[in-house]
Amino acid sequence: MIDLAGIANLFFEASKEWREPKVARIDPLEDIENEQIFKDLKAKGHTFEWAKTEHLRRLKREGWAPVHERDAIGRPTIFMDRLQELILIHRLAEK
DSSP states (O other): OOOHHHHHHHHHHHHHHHHSOEEEEESSGGGGGGSHHHHHHHHTTEEEEEEEGGGHHHHHHTTOEEOEEEOTTSOEEEEEETTSOEEEEEEEOOO
16 A cells, blocks of 8 residues: 555655755855855846845845755755855845
């Protein structure tokens, strides 16, 4: 007999890798300027800020979003400090 709950659990665990972003630790924080995604967004006129993770929900309401880069198969990578307390966020600069 097929264990449907077991198969569903395997699928859920495997899909977690696709849904949860990988973390790229940046230390020192100025090294972010070497990342291609940073250069691309900056060229488009975006502003950047390092924010405490607990303030992210409020900042999202104000138009900020985490900087994330997707790999060849679509998995996201986010940029954080070495202690994973700060996350790099961006938004289009107001003109």
